[in-house]
Amino acid sequence: MTTVRRRHILGSLLLAPLLTACFASGGGSAGDGDAKDGARLRVALAFPPAENLSPYGADATLLSRLGVTEGLTALDANGAAAPALAASWRRENDRTWLFTLREATFQDGSAVTPRAVAASLTHATEAKPTPAALSGVTLTAKAAGTAVRITTGAPDPVLPLRLSSPSLAVLSSKAYDARGAADPVGTATGPFELTKVDGSTSATLDRYDDYWGGRAQASGVDVRFIADGTARASALRTGELDIAEAVPVAQAATLDKNTRKETATTRSTSLLLNARSGPFKDARLRAAARAAVDTSVLAKGVYEGYADPGAGIYGPAVTWAEGKRQQPAGRAKAGAPNGTRITLATYDNRPELPEVAQVLKQQLEKAGFKVALEVREYSRLESDALRGKFDAVVLARNTLLDTGDPVAVLASDYTCDGGFNIAQLCDKGVDKAVARAEGIADTAERQDAAMTAEAAVLGTDAVVPLVHQRIITGVGASVSGVLLDPYERTLVGTGTRR
CATH class of the missing domain: 3.10.105.10 (Dipeptide-binding Protein; Domain 3)
Structure with a gap:
């Protein structure tokens, strides 16, 4: 929900395949993959990138839903803070928390270290306008051995919940330019790595094989940004898509019952x-x-x-x-x-x-x-x-x-x-x-x-x-493991496959 300009990642991508070619090629591999590597997922999202995929605004949710980015914590099914890049945490006093990191790597191959995490969170605090999760909050993050010590300007009893926000995703040092603008291409930590972007039309993600949470079953994700809800539903019905988010209620009846998933949100x-x-x-x-x-x-x-x-x-x-x-x-x-x-x-x-x-x-x-x-x-x-x-x-x-x-x-x-x-x-x-x-x-x-x-x-x-x-998600009959999240932060994960 902010408008943050960042290093322009599209210059070398202007020759990216046309939308139809993107789905035919699967981002450089066969559209279905093979039995060993797993099929690629074909996904349609309703919202194209509004801010060149900056992690600090509306696009942060696109990145989290596609399994690209993660924060120190996540939300569990009950809305409580759960471990993500932080394996555990404890409150040292009213304003200070210590987050112990798990062993993980960024998609550029570098280690997720306390110094890298602290630097990433510092960039988020300096973003203009401020990410919504930090509205009214000031914090400082510093490396502390194998942990990150985070201190807030005033007592913040829900800091672990706050750090689950998609806008506070942790990126490697290579993500940031001299002005602090963030580029998530190949610099995040999730099971899928963003590799290509074709403006507001499509994106290509490949599986990140060294993901700390285990190797994803799909070999990649080919994303189309389709604002027209009728077109999303139609593409699912004709087999062009595996997953179509936000199916319009007017189109719900056109989908087979077993492909129409309703979620209270x-x-x-x-x-x-x-x-x-x-x-x-x-x-x-x-x-x-x-x-x-x-x-x-x-x-x-x-x-x-x-x-x-x-x-x-x-x-x-x-x-x-x-x-x-x-x-x-x-x-x-x-x-x-x-x-x-x-x-x-x-x-x-x-x-x-x-x-x-x-x-x-x-x-x-x-x-x-x-x-x-x-x-x-x-x-x-x-x-x-x-x-x-x-x-x-x-x-x-x-x-x-x-x-x-x-x-x-x-x-x-x-x-x-x-x-x-x-x-x-x-x-x-x-x-x-x-x-x-x-x-x-x-x-x-x-x-x-x-x-x-x-x-x-x-x-x-x-x-x-x-x-x-209540959100209706279109899910192909052969697809399993879609993350139907009432908080709408996740959609595909390590177990999503066809």
Whole structure:
């Protein structure tokens, strides 16, 4: 969610094979491989690289889902921190943690050493804008024998969770140029090595045979970036793909039951209202917009039952949230729109979103707004949205993607200094509630404080939760081992094969 420029890796790749040739050649080996080496996987992702595959922004998730990058920790099935490049860790005091590394190598052949890890994390802290996982956090990392000692500016009880963020992936020293920009090609630690990139069209990954977690069963991954959800589903049906992410609900019925995988996720679709400038700077108009929205129409109609009506920032997949939810307080009384003109924007990488936006347009116009609708591809929308160029944005956001910590999304998306604050919200009450939650270590108490902060955010009407999504992944009948992750951080791994 940041826009970080890095060393341009495409210069030598402009002569990369055409998309069809890429799938015919399998990145330099037979498309199916042989029985010993394993077949290559053919994968379609909905989002092309938005930031030249920088690990510090939106593209970080592309890299983690494809098994290219890793951090010191990962998330387990319960959302707790689990070992990754760090085999273990312990808290030395309120602000200092010691992470003991496992034996591993980078894809360029160099060792994963405490010095290399500390340098990689330091680069992340210096990235501009700041990665979402570090929003409001300062840390220093230094080698300490066979471990890395990480010290935070203030007590951070969820640091192991924070370090699981895809935006804090560990790369070798060869990844960074003189300005600190990061190039993940051949410099990460995962089971698959990124070897070729063809702009926003395709990428080629080869198996990294020296991966610490064991040799992957697939010999590589050939990736296509296909924004059109209908095209992704069609390519799966015709056998051109093995895995198609984010199949549109309108296409779900066209897939055989055994190739249609539904996963409850922590992703919510919301209407974000620009609270800093334009008409929605007026809290009364934000309240009018919120009152105009009927979320049940979206869940039943647009999503055809593959979503639940918006209940809050955290949806049903965050199982502890429902029993702790609080009523928003301090909401402004709705004002009369009286023909107020607004620009509503969204993106088409998730095919339901333009339809959601169209329904919202009708609902808002019925309430008295005049709405201009703008739909772009995500990479062409994000920077303008972050600069507050729109009055309202329809966004699908995985609330636990960045860190796994429920407080982190509040800090990054809704505080004055948040790195992904599309709502442009800056409210003293919200900042105070989020800061209080950030300082709590006990899990249950932290969850309670997160819900108090959620209520404070919702009370501003800068965000209107619309639906909580279930993601449909298309998986070929001969494919097994796909990682259907509710946090949407992983997709292919060492056991994924066909």
